[in-house]
Amino acid sequence: MYIKLYSKNPSQAEIARAVSILKNGGIIIYPTDSVYAMGCDALNVRGVEKIYKYRGIDAKKALLSIICSDLSNISQYARVDNQQFKILKKNLPGAFTFILEASSSLPKLYKSRKTVGIRIPDNDIIRAIVEQLGNPVLTASIKDEDDVIEYTTDPELIYERYENQVDAVIDGGYGNNQPSTIVDLTTDEPEIIRQGIGELIL
Numbered sequence: 001m002y003i004k005l006y007s008k009n010p011s012q013a014e015i016a017r018a019v020s021i022l023k024n025g026g027i028i029i030y031p032t033d034s035v036y037a038m039g040c041d042a043l044n045v046r047g048v049e050k051i052y053k054y055r056g057i058d059a060k061k062a063l064l065s066i067i068c069s070d071l072s073n074i075s076q077y078a079r080v081d082n083q084q085f086k087i088l089k090k091n092l093p094g095a096f097t098f099i100l101e102a103s104s105s106l107p108k109l110y111k112s113r114k115t116v117g118i119r120i121p122d123n124d125i126i127r128a129i130v131e132q133l134g135n136p137v138l139t140a141s142i143k144d145e146d147d148v149i150e151y152t153t154d155p156e157l158i159y160e161r162y163e164n165q166v167d168a169v170i171d172g173g174y175g176n177n178q179p180s181t182i183v184d185l186t187t188d189e190p191e192i193i194r195q196g197i198g199e200l201i202l
Contacts, residue, residue, distance in 0.1 A: 001168040002159050007031070010125050010172075012132075019132045021167045027051060029162055030129065031172030032067075032121040034095045034180045034197050035141050036158055038166065042066045042077075042106070042138040054165070055140055063182075065097050065117030066136035069127055076105050077136060078116055084185045087202065093122040095176075095198035099184040115186055125172045141179055153177050 001021075003014050018028055022039075025046035029038050038055070040047030051057065057064075068074050071088060078100035080088065088098060102116040119139060121127065130137050142152060142162075152158050155171035162169060181198035184191040192200060 002163070002171065003168055004171045005125050007124055007172055010128055012128075015125075015128050015132055018129050018168060018170060022047065022129070022133055022137070025050070026167035027054070028129075028168045028170060029142060029158060029166055030126050030170040031123055031155070031175050032095075032119070032126055032139075032180070033093070033123045034121070034176050034178060036152065036155065036175045037139045037141050038162075039067065039137040039139040041133060042136040044135075048138055051138055051140060057140070063097075063099070063115070063117050064113055065119055065139050067119045067121065067126060067130050067139050068136050069131040070120065073136070074100075074118055074120075075103075077103055078118055079103055087183075087185065087190060087200075088118075090201045091198065092120040093127070094120070095122065095178075095180045095196060096200070097180045097182045099182065099186055099193070101186055117182070119180065121180075123172070125170065 005014050021028055022041040025044050027038060027040050027050055029036055040051050074080060097117040097119050099115050099117055102113055153175045159169040176197055178197040181196040182193040183200055184193050
């Protein structure tokens with residue numbers, strides 16, 4: 001399925017179609033404020049298992065990242081102290097993945113993980129999907145096999161490549177070719193693990 005959405009005021013009917021797919025354990029590809037990503041309902045065991053299998057993810061080793069709709073949503077899935085919250089508030093929504101201590105609210109599939117990556121992209125499409133879904137979305141960047149271009153930015157090319165492997169590709173316009181900046185907030189001082197498109201404000 002190919003769904004065209006506009007970043008400002010995305011169609012609620014089309015958002016609902018994407019949400020329905022996620023609720024049924026499906027996988028979608030969607031735009032963020034950095035690169036295009038693949039995801040599922042983070043609390044749907046069937047969807048999470050599909051992502052693990054498809055991406056060859058080792059749940060015990062890989063950094064698992066979820067997209068939340070807003071800051072108030074984060075505390076359900078991660079432990080956040082006052083200092084961490086101040087940093088999150090200054091930088092989100094934005095092109096960051098913040099590593100935080102995972103809470104016990106995540107399903108047993110995540111239990112081996114002590115940390116979780118949290119994203120609130122500055123992109124109305126995926127935030128609207130997450131908000132209507134009512135659950136976070138497990139997210140993994142779409143990588144390209146090209147040695148020069150690491151991330152595909154053209155949604156039509158993404159659809160050509162993945163149309164038979166996922167349930168829907170959402171065209172939200174051209175994406176960026178730089179990933180989010182990964183910041184570890186579980187250490188005494190914030191530590192940038194990967195510098196991406198986001199410039200951290202402390």
